[in-house]
Amino acid sequence: MNSQNKFKVVKPIGGVHGISAIFPTLKDVIDYEEKIVRLNRGYPRFVTHPFVGKIEETLKNKFHAREVLCCQTFESALFLVFDFYLKKGIKIYTDYDLCHRLIAFYNKKFKNFIKTAKTLNEADLLIINRKLREKLTDFVNIPKIGIIDAEKRELYEKFNGMDVLVFNYKEKDIGAIIFYTDIFSEINLLRRHSGFIANSRKLCPTRAFTRAQFKKHETCLKNKLGELEKVSGNDCFLFPSGMAAIFCTILSLFARNKNKIIALGSLYVDTLRILEKWPKKFGFKNNIIIYHNFENELLKVIDDSIAGIIFEIPSNPLIQVIDVEKIVSIAQQKKIPIVIDNTIATPYNFNPFDFNVDIIVHSTTKFLSGKNNHMGGCILVKNEKLKKKLNDFKNFLNLNMTFDDIKILNRNIKKFENRMKTINDNAFKVAKFLQNYETIDKVYYPFLESSSDYLLAKKYLKGGSGLLSFVFKNSSISNATYFYDNIKSPILKGPSLGSEKTLLSPYVIMAHYNDSKEKLLKLGYDFCLMRLSIGTERTEKIIDCLKYALERTK
Numbered sequence: 001m002n003s004q005n006k007f008k009v010v011k012p013i014g015g016v017h018g019i020s021a022i023f024p025t026l027k028d029v030i031d032y033e034e035k036i037v038r039l040n041r042g043y044p045r046f047v048t049h050p051f052v053g054k055i056e057e058t059l060k061n062k063f064h065a066r067e068v069l070c071c072q073t074f075e076s077a078l079f080l081v082f083d084f085y086l087k088k089g090i091k092i093y094t095d096y097d098l099c100h101r102l103i104a105f106y107n108k109k110f111k112n113f114i115k116t117a118k119t120l121n122e123a124d125l126l127i128i129n130r131k132l133r134e135k136l137t138d139f140v141n142i143p144k145i146g147i148i149d150a151e152k153r154e155l156y157e158k159f160n161g162m163d164v165l166v167f168n169y170k171e172k173d174i175g176a177i178i179f180y181t182d183i184f185s186e187i188n189l190l191r192r193h194s195g196f197i198a199n200s201r202k203l204c205p206t207r208a209f210t211r212a213q214f215k216k217h218e219t220c221l222k223n224k225l226g227e228l229e230k231v232s233g234n235d236c237f238l239f240p241s242g243m244a245a246i247f248c249t250i251l252s253l254f255a256r257n258k259n260k261i262i263a264l265g266s267l268y269v270d271t272l273r274i275l276e277k278w279p280k281k282f283g284f285k286n287n288i289i290i291y292h293n294f295e296n297e298l299l300k301v302i303d304d305s306i307a308g309i310i311f312e313i314p315s316n317p318l319i320q321v322i323d324v325e326k327i328v329s330i331a332q333q334k335k336i337p338i339v340i341d342n343t344i345a346t347p348y349n350f351n352p353f354d355f356n357v358d359i360i361v362h363s364t365t366k367f368l369s370g371k372n373n374h375m376g377g378c379i380l381v382k383n384e385k386l387k388k389k390l391n392d393f394k395n396f397l398n399l400n401m402t403f404d405d406i407k408i409l410n411r412n413i414k415k416f417e418n419r420m421k422t423i424n425d426n427a428f429k430v431a432k433f434l435q436n437y438e439t440i441d442k443v444y445y446p447f448l449e450s451s452s453d454y455l456l457a458k459k460y461l462k463g464g465s466g467l468l469s470f471v472f473k474n475s476s477i478s479n480a481t482y483f484y485d486n487i488k489s490p491i492l493k494g495p496s497l498g499s500e501k502t503l504l505s506p507y508v509i510m511a512h513y514n515d516s517k518e519k520l521l522k523l524g525y526d527f528c529l530m531r532l533s534i535g536t537e538r539t540e541k542i543i544d545c546l547k548y549a550l551e552r553t554k
């Protein structure tokens with residue numbers, strides 16, 4: 001984003017570490033998507049939190065760099081830079097042990113994927129830690145990554161001439177990517193998709209803590225999440241974000257001859273982006289995305305090259321319910337692991353392990369937290385082989401949920417069941433209200449009898465959870481603007497979902513603004529689709545607010 005862009009101050013939702021922010025008008029959303037404005041706050045994987053931004057600015061000045069990106073750990077920062085340059089057959093010269101391990105990791109996964117250069121002259125990419133005898137300026141045509149493992153002044157000078165530095169910022173326990181070339185935007189996107197952002201709570205801890213204290217709170221949370229999903233706490237792995245959990249799951253599943261993932265139904269935008277982007281990096285064919293008629297289409301494409309099958313229940317934003325039993329029975333015949341993102345149903349409404357699913361992922365940022373003030377993710381897995389694969393990758397990246405995020409989630413999760421009961425009831429009533437409103441064409445909520453997924457919802461889910469979407473009969477930006485701009489309290493106009501406060505987002509405009517019309521058609525998305533995440537306010541208040549705004553639509 002151009003630094004000349006107008007800076008707009010928006011109000012955070014969820015306090016200092018809030019994970020959402022109010023976009024007062026639809027024009028504000030569009031201006032953000034058009035990159036006309038820069039925001040002070042937003043969803044943290046999309047808009048850098050001010051605490052993170054401040055550290056990035058300080059490092060930028062210190063290193064005289066073009067840009068800086070902070071990541072949750074040094075290892076995850078290195079992974080992103082490495083991943084950016086990765087292509088099949090690349091010859092890498094490195095003197096850094098962690099890079100040798102990364103090369104071994106890729107070569108174990110995908111036979112002979114990366115070659116190790118013995119000398120600088122034969123390399124396509126240099127990753128350098130120690131001082132070299134050779135002058136790096138002699139290697140103008142190849143990318144050069146510098147590793148800074150300790151913060152010493154002379155090291156900054158030593159690394160002059162590098163394209164990127166990866167800095168182990170030990171004092172803050174994060175990694176920073178320091179850019180001298182114009183590859184910032186792409187790596188920034190990789191950071192968003194992978195969820196490896198530095199969480200604001202990590203940079204501003206409430207107090208110091210010992211390893212034993214960390215372990216105590218971590219174990220308590222893992223046990224609670226395990227209990228909710230009917231497994232042991234030892235089967236639960238914590239991550240700094242939902243996307244980090246999903247990214248690690250997807251990348252762990254890929255192997256030498258297991259090179260495609262099948263996705264069923266509508267998926268959260270960044271899961272979709274990972275599935276679109278990464279196979280190409282590995283030189284694989286595209287993943288397969290099935291939009292409708294899931295079982296039949298799955299039977300047509302399933303073969304031994306499939307690394308896994310992934311879907312959400314219900315899916316975001318079309319709130320589809322997939323026939324889990326049927327999908328599991330098809331996948332089991334080929335021993336293909338099934339991953340369910342249970343973020344939206346939540347364990348209150350659905351337990352995927354009851355149906356022999358292999359891996360459950362959650363963005364704990366959402367309903368499990370419910371307060372808009374925590375960022376995290378988790379994976380639950382029982383199978384020892386899968387567990388080892390995931391854990392090895394997680395440990396390699398040194399990823400975990402931030403200590404304060406663990407503590408906040410331990411607190412927020414206490415009222416989870418009560419919260420979900422109210423949210424289920426509220427959302428059902430709101431969906432019924434919307435379905436009868438004359439200017440609305442379609443409401444996506446599987447517990448409505450008119451929904452094509454009604455029987456599946458009844459079969460699998462205790463309740464419909466809080467997420468619903470709808471489209472207008474007259475689907476136009478002007479109609480969407482009349483509606484959106486006239487929404488008042490108690491509904492908050494901000495991205496994210498799953499909180500006790502009702503959140504409205506023009507989801508497709510926010511998440512798929514630059515997708516072509518053809519792509520939206522394929523995904524089945526109306527550009528002006530509105531997504532509501534219903535909270536625990538009094539139902540009449542939510543409905544009155546919607547009624548007021550809907551009366552202004554045509």
Ligand SMILES: Cc1ncc(COP(=O)(O)O)c(C=O)c1O
Nearest residue numbers: 195241242243268316343363365
């Ligand atoms: C269904 C679903 N899964 C995963 C994610 C990503 O989680 P996080 O934002 O915590 O990285 C989201 C985010 O909105 C989501 O809706």
